[in-house]
Amino acid sequence: MTQSEPVKPGDDAPPGTPGTGENLCPRCGGSGRVEAKSCPDCNGTGKVVTGIGGG
Ligand SMILES: [Zn+2]
Known part of the structure; x- marks a missing residue:
């Protein structure tokens, strides 16, 4: 994998x-x-953020 996007743990x-x-x-x-x-x-907020795996 060649990803140049910065990753901020915890963010x-x-x-x-x-x-x-x-x-x-x-x-x-x-x-x-x-x-x-x-x-x-x-x-x-009217918006929800769905993440990996879900809840
Ligand atoms: Zn709502």
């Missing part, structure tokens, strides 16, 4: 990292709110 996965991605929160549809409350899935 968040950078955009474009294989296996990870920022997606629209399916629970609130990206609004960040569910029933007038902050979405528990995305903490009100």
Whole structure:
């Protein structure tokens, strides 16, 4: 493998990292709110980041 991308251990996965991605929160549809409350899935950000392996 010849990758020149810097890797910072412990840091968040950078955009474009294989296996990870920022997606629209399916629970609130990206609004960040569910029933007038902050979405528990995305903490009100409206976006969720999926990682390798999942939870
Ligand atoms: Zn959400």
